Amino acid sequence: MGTRAIxxxxxxxxxxxxxxxxxxxxTLDTSDEWIRSRSGIERRHFAAEGETTSQMAIAAARAALDDAGLEADDIDAIVLxxxxxxxxxxxxxxxxxxxxxxSRGFAYDVQAVCAGFVFAMANANAMISSGLARRxxxxxxxxxxxxxxxTDRGTCVLFGDGAGALILEAAEGTGAAADRGILAVDLNSDGRxxxxxxxxxxxxTGTTGHLVMHGKEVFRHAVEKLADTAHSALDKAGLAGTDVDWLVPHQANLRIIKATAxxxxxxxEKVIVTVQDHxxxxxxSIPLALSVGRHEGRIKDGDLVVTEAIGGGLAWGSVVLRW
Structure with a gap:
């Protein structure tokens, strides 16, 4: 028995x-074909002038509240x-x-770059499991x-803007892998x-700065570490890759996604892919992909979902959950 975050x-x-x-x-020495062949990306969304991260997060949060049939004050905490x-x-x-x-509860940010949503889900799961928060x-x-x-054609064509939100709620589980909710979490980082x-x-530096990426090195670490963390989380849940209904990976690069799968x-066919559009x-990226997969009718109640991501730090991890 125990509390699960569903x-x-x-x-x-x-x-x-x-x-x-x-x-x-x-503006760049690049082409549609070059970008597609290296990343799988076809298009992305950019925030309007004056449109902020928090504004987009509010819009995603409202969509999640509507989906759940809840009001803002039904939520105990926000982890962004x-x-x-x-x-x-x-x-x-x-x-x-x-x-x-x-008007109640508490809210804070989590910073683990592209792995941030996995780390935020782990935070939320721990708060719900410990009784600190219910929703x-x-x-x-x-x-x-x-x-x-x-001016950097290797990075500026790869990224986009957006927001996704997931509401987790406490529910009683049996402690078995057949439970709904988060079944296992695996988190890692290596500052070297x-x-x-x-x-x-x-x-x-007193500046906002620009993103710098050594793509080949990131690719090499990503494929190995993403597969390892997903295996670790499945092992903790007492499950295997054959049990997985949907892999919902961080949407960075189609070649990384394919290699990890x-x-x-x-x-x-068991992987939710949105990188071409986002x-x-x-x-x-993960909450966007979860929301798209759910609202397209692909992710169904009872499906076993694995999410995994890697980002700067390096920080990486995965969550196994049953919808």
Whole structure:
């Protein structure tokens, strides 16, 4: 027996502006074919001028509340994963709390870059399991378009903006792998690899900075570490790859997604892929993909879902949950 954190609702938001690959051809030595062949990305959304991470998070949160049939004050806590908060402080999560009209509870941000949503889900799961909160809104929201070096064709074509939200709620479980809710979590980081993916700004420089990435190194770490963390989480849950209904990976690169699925012996028919339409939305990519998969009728009640992600830090991890 024990308390499980089950999914009560899911929602997402994408900015109105859609940027096709061809748009980059005017300013960069690149092409639609070059971008597609290396990343699988065809288009992405960019936030409008003045549109912030917290505003997008509020929109995704409202969609999740509607999906769950809940009001803002039914939520005990908000955990928001982002690397692109509106301000240095306060947290974007407190801005979401205010924007939703939530007059109680608490809110804070989590920073684990592209792995942020997995880390935020782990936080929410621990709070629910311990009785600290009954219902937690977990959000991933990013405006990576604001930290791009527009002269670097290797990075600026890969990222997009958006937000996704998941409401987790306490429910009694039997302790068996057949329970609904989060069944296992696996988190990891290794600060020795910080130089392969980082932003060259912050309080130490007095600038916002731009994203810097050594793609080949990131790719090498990603494929190995994503498969390993997914296996670890499944082992903790007493499950195997053959039990998985849906792999919902961080949407960074189609080649990484395919290589990870192969290592887990999962056919691509069991993988939710949104990278072609969203690009890499960092911490927003998994909740965006979960919301799209659910609202398209693919992810159904009782399905076993594995999410996994890796980001700067390096930080990586996975969550196994039954919808």
């Amino acid at each position: 999914v009560r609702g899911v929602g997402h938001y994408l900015p109105a502006r859609v940027v096709e690959n061809a748009e980059f051809e005017a 994963a982002t690397s692109t908060a509106d301000l240095t402080f306060p947290s974007a999560a407190t801005m979401v709390q205010a924007g939703l009209g939530m 937690v809104m977990v959000i991933g929201a990013e405006t990576f378009s604001r930290i791009m070096d527009w 690899h910080r130089d392969i993916l980082y932003v060259d700004g912050g309080v130490s 192969q290592r887990l012996h999962l056919p691509m 690009g890499n939305t960092s911490a927003a």
